[in-house]
Amino acid sequence: MHTTRFVFAASAAALLLAGCASAPTPAELDAQARQMMKASFRDQGIAKTDRLNQDLGQQACSTDKPPSDEVASQIMSQALSAMKWPTGGQYIGDWREGEKLAQSGRGMTWSDPSDAAKDNGGNCYNCHQIDKKEVSYGTIGPSLWNYGKLRGVNDVAAPVSAPIVQYTWGKLWNSKAYAACSNMPRFGHMKVLDEQQIRHLMALLLDPKSPVNQ
Amino acid sequence: MQKTTAVGVAALLLCGLAQAQKSTAEGIAEYRKMLEDGNPADLFEAQGEELWKKKRGPKNASLERCDLGQGPGVVKGAFVTLPRYFADTGKVQDLESRLVSCMEMLQGLDGAEIAKTPFGRGEQNNITALATYVAAASRGLKFNLPQGHAEERRSYEIGKRAFYFRGGSHDFSCASCHGVDGQRVRLQDLPNLTKNPGDGVGFAAWPAYRVSNGQMWGMQLRLNDCFRQQRFPYPGFGSEVTVALATYMGVNAKGAESIAPSIKR
Numbered sequence A: 001m002h003t004t005r006f007v008f009a010a011s012a013a014a015l016l017l018a019g020c021a022s023a024p025t026p027a028e029l030d031a032q033a034r035q036m037m038k039a040s041f042r043d044q045g046i047a048k049t050d051r052l053n054q055d056l057g058q059q060a061c062s063t064d065k066p067p068s069d070e071v072a073s074q075i076m077s078q079a080l081s082a083m084k085w086p087t088g089g090q091y092i093g094d095w096r097e098g099e100k101l102a103q104s105g106r107g108m109t110w111s112d113p114s115d116a117a118k119d120n121g122g123n124c125y126n127c128h129q130i131d132k133k134e135v136s137y138g139t140i141g142p143s144l145w146n147y148g149k150l151r152g153v154n155d156v157a158a159p160v161s162a163p164i165v166q167y168t169w170g171k172l173w174n175s176k177a178y179a180a181c182s183n184m185p186r187f188g189h190m191k192v193l194d195e196q197q198i199r200h201l202m203a204l205l206l207d208p209k210s211p212v213n214q
Numbered sequence B: 001m002q003k004t005t006a007v008g009v010a011a012l013l014l015c016g017l018a019q020a021q022k023s024t025a026e027g028i029a030e031y032r033k034m035l036e037d038g039n040p041a042d043l044f045e046a047q048g049e050e051l052w053k054k055k056r057g058p059k060n061a062s063l064e065r066c067d068l069g070q071g072p073g074v075v076k077g078a079f080v081t082l083p084r085y086f087a088d089t090g091k092v093q094d095l096e097s098r099l100v101s102c103m104e105m106l107q108g109l110d111g112a113e114i115a116k117t118p119f120g121r122g123e124q125n126n127i128t129a130l131a132t133y134v135a136a137a138s139r140g141l142k143f144n145l146p147q148g149h150a151e152e153r154r155s156y157e158i159g160k161r162a163f164y165f166r167g168g169s170h171d172f173s174c175a176s177c178h179g180v181d182g183q184r185v186r187l188q189d190l191p192n193l194t195k196n197p198g199d200g201v202g203f204a205a206w207p208a209y210r211v212s213n214g215q216m217w218g219m220q221l222r223l224n225d226c227f228r229q230q231r232f233p234y235p236g237f238g239s240e241v242t243v244a245l246a247t248y249m250g251v252n253a254k255g256a257e258s259i260a261p262s263i264k265r
Helices: A002-021 A026-040 A056-060 A069-081 A095-103 A159-173 A195-206 B002-018 B024-034 B041-053 B095-107 B111-116 B122-136 B150-163 B174-178 B219-229 B240-252
Strands: B084-086 B091-093 B183-185 B188-190 B208-210 B215-217 B262-264
Touching: A026 B150, A026 B240, A056 A069, A095 A195, A159 A195, B041 B122, B041 B208, B084 B150, B091 B095, B091 B150, B091 B240, B095 B111, B095 B122, B095 B219, B111 B122, B122 B215, B150 B174, B150 B240, B215 B219, B219 B240
Parallel strands: B208 B262
Antiparallel strands: B084 B091, B183 B188, B208 B215
């Protein structure tokens, strides 16, 4: 009888302990969340589950806290070293084509038929004011009205313009080179847009003839 | 009738766009006011009530014994406490996944089959109508999700992680658009879902009738289309990530008054 009572008490204590142990630690919750992401999604059209395989930057920028300075500089230096500068040093395209791309929010969703860059838009007006004539613009990113003019770009080919021209290319190709957890997509790096399309967006922002710089 | 209303509201929306000074939120508040007695969601609500009371399925039973967390058959007040933990399924469930469980347990319908059915077809239309009915019964009540059960707290924590999870071709997470106050995509105001965004905003506004496509959308479809625009793969209907995100948004919305079913762009 004593033994029975002891066993009973022991199992009650074990249950209590199990109860304590079952409150998961933050690291366990991280693992459970990853498992949940894996189990909850399926392929649909061009949007496959491999889109949930995070690279360093995606993983480090997935909380409400910024990553450590060390991790942030690692993300930025990786992005910078993977940067692809334009073939033949040709940075600038046609601002008219750039405006069309900036207007288009299409591409890369599971309801889009192809993930080829030629079928994608830049989504720019979703987040930025660009040409003031377009009143339907988002505010997640800064205004880009007068982008080149404000930075003193009178001639995109002049050596004095080179730093801002190169920075702008880098920002469009892989925004994480300059801000580890930037909200802006990495258009070139992730093959959302191709070199020629980025040249057109460059022209929209920097060409003194572009309506953006009037 | 439904179509006429949609066209009328679409025309109103265009007028709203022309007066660019007026914010989208103000515009929508105006349409809501004008439609107070004629929100097409009322039709879905009525259809949902009929479905709730109708004997259906292999067991020829109604849903009137369905337990949405307030006891069998209690509809009023249930919506503003979901998602919550249910002992009979051993899971945290949102309104729509809970309705599927009731249809399975009480009516003998095939829950897995319903979850596989695309939105806007067959039993999925019934789920949307039922969700509209259940939500309408809590109109004007304040969100107050329970967090007493360990699974409810776990759901919140993994939901928060899902909210900040970046991935896909564009590096988007829910937080990319819904992490701070006062931002827009194009002219669309974006609620900050990391806290109570206010009465009838965000989680407290769905199910909603969408004027732009003439469809009634529950929270499951709202989340599904967010993930589509996030360039993510396809979330399963009632999958853990959708329920956990609903828990995260619902708990954050504590104290917000529900206006669901509402009317949206």
